[in-house]
């Protein structure tokens with residue numbers, strides 16, 4: 001490692017000092033000095049090999065946690081600066097909770113103390129009149145006996161049950177009927193007014209009255225309505241008739257109501273609302289989280305950050321941790337409020353907190369209904385132990401997280417490489433990738449083997465650049481397929497891009513420049529052909545964080561978070577790129593100075609002009625002084641002064657690096673680029689210096705002289 005590092009420094013001293021991320025010395029070092037210093041501070045080395053030479057590069061290690069911290073800070077800033085949205089997230093659940101508490105207070109639980117076993121008082125004055133049917137000697141005899149025992153005011157006989165019913169209509173509340181069902185009158189039916197006996201539901205619904213007094217207890221109505229007395233008297237009269245022996249005088253009729261422990265009547269309405277409430281309370285969090293994540297995906301910020309070396313884990317963690325903190329805070333607040341008010345007065349704060357936090361409200365309602373509340377003792381006991389929903393909810397959380405990560409990988413959207421459906425089963429996914437040298441055929445190889453160069457459109461490269469093919473593009477084709485439309489964006493491009501040169505891609509709109517850039521960045525895969533960066537296929541760059549850190553990307557669109565300032569952008573992207581925290585200040589200051597962004601460093605991105613936003617995107621690309629710069633129309637929308645600043649910057653860092661930019665401006669390509677590739681309708685027209693292009697393709701200005709007579 002030491003020897004390789006020394007070579008890496010020898011390639012370009014200044015660049016290597018920054019890449020090692022340790023030495024901040026700016027005065028020139030002799031190669032020997034630099035070698036000694038860098039040897040000790042270069043623990044990581046990537047093997048980058050290309051046709052005939054091998055060039056190791058020190059790599060930075062971003063680290064998931066380092067990135068997560070920066071993104072978390074970014075998310076906090078976004079939340080802070082979009083206060084209105086954040087307030088909605090926090091206030092809505094609390095407002096709803098207030099409403100719920102109000103409803104609970106207006107519908108309080110009813111608490112009943114226990115009742116002891118008691119004998120019901122004798123009271124049989126309810127039966128005023130009794131009618132019976134049919135009229136026979138036996139029934140008349142029986143009912144006369146009964147009437148004596150009941151002290152009934154009126155005893156009437158009816159020919160049919162229908163007549164008896166009609167008569168009862170005049171005295172609906174106290175008229176009782178006895179209907180004998182057989183000739184021996186041993187079987188009979190008692191007809192009592194509906195309001196004098198308990199309904200089947202009274203046993204559960206009106207039980208509460210039994211605690212206040214036995215008179216109001218509907219269950220005791222069998223006694224107080226005279227039902228039991230009448231039944232017993234008829235039975236006694238039948239027995240007497242059958243056995244010729246009076247039993248009524250021997251019967252002592254008493255009713256004892258059994259005692260009952262205390263209970264709580266739970267109001268169903270507020271508790272039904274609680275389940276709905278929890279769903280609603282967390283809805284703003286879910287909504288805004290989706291909005292935030294979707295916005296970053298929609299604006300291709302996530303994909304671009306991924307191409308700059310962002311770990312997916314860091315992205316998900318940064319949002320996940322922020323929202324976990326918000327949900328935790330909200331759950332604590334809700335639990336405190338809920339346990340200290342009428343909502344869950346019997347429950348333990350911590351258990352309620354866990355349940356709210358993990359969304360297990362149904363169990364709380366159940367336990368509150370039992371009068372015990374959700375307490376620690378109910379975690380493992382009872383018919384519905386709480387640990388079951390708690391466990392299920394934890395499993396839910398893990399499952400959803402894994403699902404989010406999986407879907408993000410297999411359905412990444414338009415601007416990222418799609419992984420196979422079973423990518424996690426492949427050993428290559430779990431093993432850390434090392435760069436491999438992949439031989440691709442190229443113009444240069446063909447020349448070296450003595451084969452004729454053939455293609456007149458490609459200017460032969462000067463000898464000092466031979467063996468410095470950093471990017472090799474081999475017969476790349478890209479076809480976009482939409483429903484009925486097939487667009488051939490690139491039709492077999494083959495050329496090399498050299499280290500130490502600035503290469504410009506020129507072409508009209510729709511020529512395929514951005515497509516080629518995206519393929520080189522690894523943002524989209526080619527349909528056919530291959531491209532390699534220092535021998536590594538670009539498809540591997542998407543999987544290799546070390547390689548991503550070699551490449552600085554400025555896509556055609558701006559990589560901008562509206563509410564973050566220029567300086568904050570640079571700091572956050574510096575962390576994503578793995579620049580050590582100690583070096584970030586210096587690196588950010590350098591970029592601000594180089595691009596003259598110091599005056600607007602505290603301005604939020606949404607307030608920048610188009611050209612300023614573009615400058616910021618270029619600044620982000622050059623952060624960390626990457627070995628390879630891929631800039632898609634970097635100066636679009638910039639004023640002449642800013643364009644010059646960018647040109648100067650790119651020229652100053654040309655040596656030892658690979659710079660590729662696409663542009664519409666011929667003057668820009670002329671001034672800046674050592675080599676220009678002209679692309680038209682997805683095909684390469686010409687590659688070479690300005691002079692070569694002028695000679696071969698007639699690119700540039702033509703002066704025609706016409707003689708006039």
Ligand SMILES: Nc1ncnc2c1ncn2[C@@H]1O[C@H](COP(=O)(O)OP(=O)(O)OP(=O)(O)O)[C@@H](O)[C@H]1O
Pocket residue numbers: 414480481482487488489507508509510511512513514515516556
């Ligand atoms: N996602 C896409 N889906 C379908 N067609 C696309 C897509 N991206 C690009 N194209 C098509 O591919 C062709 C090349 O587009 P590309 O953006 O690469 O051109 P360009 O040279 O960068 O143009 P400009 O200079 O205007 O940016 C165009 O015809 C374009 O319509």
